[in-house]
Amino acid sequence: MNILIIPEDFRNDQYILKPIIEAMVTELGKxxxxxxxxxxxxxxxxxxxxxxxxxxxxxxxxxxMVDLFLLCVDRDxxxxxxxxxxxxxxxxxxxxxxxxxxxxxxxxxxxxxxVLAGHSLPKNWNWQAIRNESNPKEVYFLPxxxxxxxxxxxxxxxxxxxxxxxxxxxxxxxxxxxxIANLEGRIKNWL
Amino acid sequence: xxxxxxxxxxxxxxxxxxxxxxxxxxxxxAEEEFVETFSNNQPILSQLAGSVGAYGSRWQYxxxxxxxxxxxxxxxxxxxxxxxxxxxxxxxxxxxxxxNPEAIRIPSYPGQTxxxxxxxxxxxxxxxxxxxxxxxxxxxxWVDELTPMDVADFTFSSDLNGKILVNLVEADKSVVSxxxxxxxxxxxxxxxxxxxxxxxxxxxxxxxxxxxxxxxRLYLLLQLIENRLKNSASEExxxxxxxxxxxxxxxxxxxxxxxxxxxxxxxxxxGNSDGQIKKILEIPAARRIMEQQDLGHLxxxxxxxxxxxxxxxxxxxx
Numbered sequence: 112m113n114i115l116i117i118p119e120d121f122r123n124d125q126y127i128l129k130p131i132i133e134a135m136v137t138e139l140g141k142x143x144x145x146x147x148x149x150x151x152x153x154x155x156x157x158x159x160x161x162x163x164x165x166x167x168x169x170x171x172x173x174x175x176m177v178d179l180f181l182l183c184v185d186r187d188x189x190x191x192x193x194x195x196x197x198x199x200x201x202x203x204x205x206x207x208x209x210x211x212x213x214x215x216x217x218x219x220x221x222x223x224x225x226v227l228a229g230h231s232l233p234k235n236w237n238w239q240a241i242r243n244e245s246n247p248k249e250v251y252f253l254p255x256x257x258x259x260x261x262x263x264x265x266x267x268x269x270x271x272x273x274x275x276x277x278x279x280x281x282x283x284x285x286x287x288x289x290x291i292a293n294l295e296g297r298i299k300n301w302l
Numbered sequence: 303x304x305x306x307x308x309x310x311x312x313x314x315x316x317x318x319x320x321x322x323x324x325x326x327x328x329x330x331x332a333e334e335e336f337v338e339t340f341s342n343n344q345p346i347l348s349q350l351a352g353s354v355g356a357y358g359s360r361w362q363y364x365x366x367x368x369x370x371x372x373x374x375x376x377x378x379x380x381x382x383x384x385x386x387x388x389x390x391x392x393x394x395x396x397x398x399x400x401x402n403p404e405a406i407r408i409p410s411y412p413g414q415t416x417x418x419x420x421x422x423x424x425x426x427x428x429x430x431x432x433x434x435x436x437x438x439x440x441x442x443x444w445v446d447e448l449t450p451m452d453v454a455d456f457t458f459s460s461d462l463n464g465k466i467l468v469n470l471v472e473a474d475k476s477v478v479s480x481x482x483x484x485x486x487x488x489x490x491x492x493x494x495x496x497x498x499x500x501x502x503x504x505x506x507x508x509x510x511x512x513x514x515x516x517x518x519r520l521y522l523l524l525q526l527i528e529n530r531l532k533n534s535a536s537e538e539x540x541x542x543x544x545x546x547x548x549x550x551x552x553x554x555x556x557x558x559x560x561x562x563x564x565x566x567x568x569x570x571x572x573g574n575s576d577g578q579i580k581k582i583l584e585i586p587a588a589r590r591i592m593e594q595q596d597l598g599h600l601x602x603x604x605x606x607x608x609x610x611x612x613x614x615x616x617x618x619x620x
Contacts, residue, residue: 122521122556150518152555155596263440263498263533265447265525 112136112144115177117169118222119160119184121150126269127222128183134280135295139302149173157184161195163202170203170213179212179301186217186290188245193217212301216294218287220245223252225291226269228283229276230255238286303328303382305338305346322346328382351383351390397503401492403485403514409465412458415501421492425468425480428495429458437498441491444526445470448490448519451478486514490523497530497542505543512550521556528558555598562597569610578610585609 116132118124125148136144149169154160161184170180182199186192196215203213218225224247232238236251244250253267261268276283284291304327307314314323314337322342328334340346398419406421414426432438438456446453455471459479470478470487480488496506515523527544534542547568548554557565565582582597583589591600600606 122525152521152552152596152598155555260436261440263437263529264443265522267529270443270447 112141112179113177114144114146114179114181115169115173116146116148117154117160117166117180117182118148119157120155121148123266123269124148124183124222125150126266127226127273130273130277131225131280131283131291132181132183134277135284135291135298138280138284139295139299141302157187160184161199163199166199166203167206170206174207174211177211179214179298180207181294182213182215183222184215184217185221186219188220188243214294214297214301216290216297218290221247221252223248223269225283225287226272226276227251227255228286228291229279230272242287303385347386347390347393351386392505395503396505396507397496398507399493399496400509401489403488406488406492407467407480409461409463409467411465415499417492417496417499421488424488424492424495425458425466427499427501428456428468428491429466430501431495431498432456441494441498444494444522445487445491448515448522449484449487451487484514486516489514493523494526497526497534504541506545508544508546511546511548512553517550517552520550520553524553524556524558524561528561551598551602553598554601555596557597562592565597567606567610569607571610571614580610585613 114132114136116125116128118128129146129148133144133146136142136146151165151169154165159165160182166182173180180203182196184192184196196217200213200215207213219242224241227241227247232241232251232255241247241251253262256262256268256272259268259272261271264271284295305324307316307322307324309325312325314325316323318339320342321339323337323339324346325335325337340349397417400420402420405418406424408422410423410426412426412429414423415430417423417427428441431441442453442455445451451470452473453470454473457469457471457477458466459469460466468480468491470480470483472478483491493508496503511523512520531542531544554565563583566579567582567585568577568579570577
């Protein structure tokens with residue numbers, strides 16, 4: 112099975128999305144699935160990632176070889192984002208051949224929270240506050256990466272910190288029900 | 303202090319072919335103005351800086367106090383000679399990197415901590431950096447991301463003269479010597495080494511940053527540079543700055559918003575012998591247009607060339 116992840120900006124997101132999605136599909140019984148991240152530079156930010164024309168270009172490019180497209184963006188505390196993603200899913204499903212899938216998910220409130228979910232965090236950090244924070248990357252992730260001594264690594268430490276948590280995927284799923292658990296459930300249904 | 307050998311008005315007479323007559327103006331309002339001669343085979347600044355002997359400088363005006371805003375934002379005063387020496391120090395710390403894989407592949411004596419302009423001493427400088435575990439790990443990660451190799455470690459081999467050469471060790475323990483590594487890998491490794499080294503310069507010029515780097519890895523190069531420049535101030539290595547040029551639309555596409563603030567277009571119009579420089583974001587409507595179309599595409603489509611010609615004609619026709 113071939114899976115293509117479409118991030119809103121691959122430069123940093125790739126380090127988080129690839130290992131976590133790989134862990135997710137392994138949990139679903141597909142450990143040999145090939146997971147790749149779309150590195151289209153035109154998707155530089157959520158507004159570009161949510162443009163149907165850009166998504167269409169990517170689908171046209173890959174539909175002959177990809178079984179499942181996963182569009183993964185930040186929620187940014189935007190309650191309307193899920194509706195936008197649902198619309199994109201609908202448009203994609205209308206043009207994809209049968210047996211090919213397109214699912215879209217938004218991380219509460221940024222992708223970086225999925226990495227934090229797998230780590231032992233400072234005792235004075237409240238998990239619900241992290242989930243509700245509009246800028247978790249600046250407020251929590253980057254200070255955490257600095258504390259771990261990985262801020263100078265590729266992706267400001269995202270690569271190392273994400274690889275460290277794949278073995279704790281079930282914990283991530285448990286404490287990220289709105290996004291991780293939701294996405295896993297939908298992939299399971301699609302399979 | 304302003305010194306000019308050929309000011310537009312009343313230039314000093316150049317009487318001696320071996321001496322350069324220079325007008326010197328001191329003070330914010332040129333309170334003192336006179337002509338001095340200097341040797342014409344050495345920079346004037348270095349002649350001034352090196353002029354202080356046992357009895358002080360023969361140029362008494364070097365004791366002139368100047369007032370300027372210091373780093374704290376407060377008005378400070380300093381002797382002119384002190385300022386000149388500070389400026390010389392800054393100029394000395396500038397480096398024009400012209401990274402050459404052949405130079406990078408030359409073994410170097412351990413203990414060297416300064417990278418040469420062409421990448422000389424890379425192995426020794428890298429070995430020095432690797433004594434810091436965190437920096438070594440970060441460097442390995444960057445090189446691993448850049449290349450199709452699965453780089454897991456650096457080792458260093460000695461020759462009969464005691465010089466060392468770096469090897470890239472892959473996860474399966476296979477070893478690739480610097481002699482066998484690609485030119486692009488070596489250039490990237492040298493630039494990364496310069497960015498991580500505490501003893502290298504604080505101001506770099508690099509032409510055509512994208513040389514030898516695969517287009518799909520250009521974003522890594524920019525990430526590395528921005529990461530190091532952002533974090534250098536908080537480490538012991540001091541504020542680093544880097545000025546670079548590019549012709550690559552792929553690289554332009556990956557510029558971050560903060561980098562775009564400092565990006566300029568350098569051009570020369572037909573019939574004009576002078577080069578000109580213009581900040582990209584000062585081009586009318588550039589910010590709005592780039593929200594819809596990336597800078598790389600605009601460059602490929604010739605928009606930047608069209609803009610400078612149209613704008614120039616607009617000024618002329620006013």
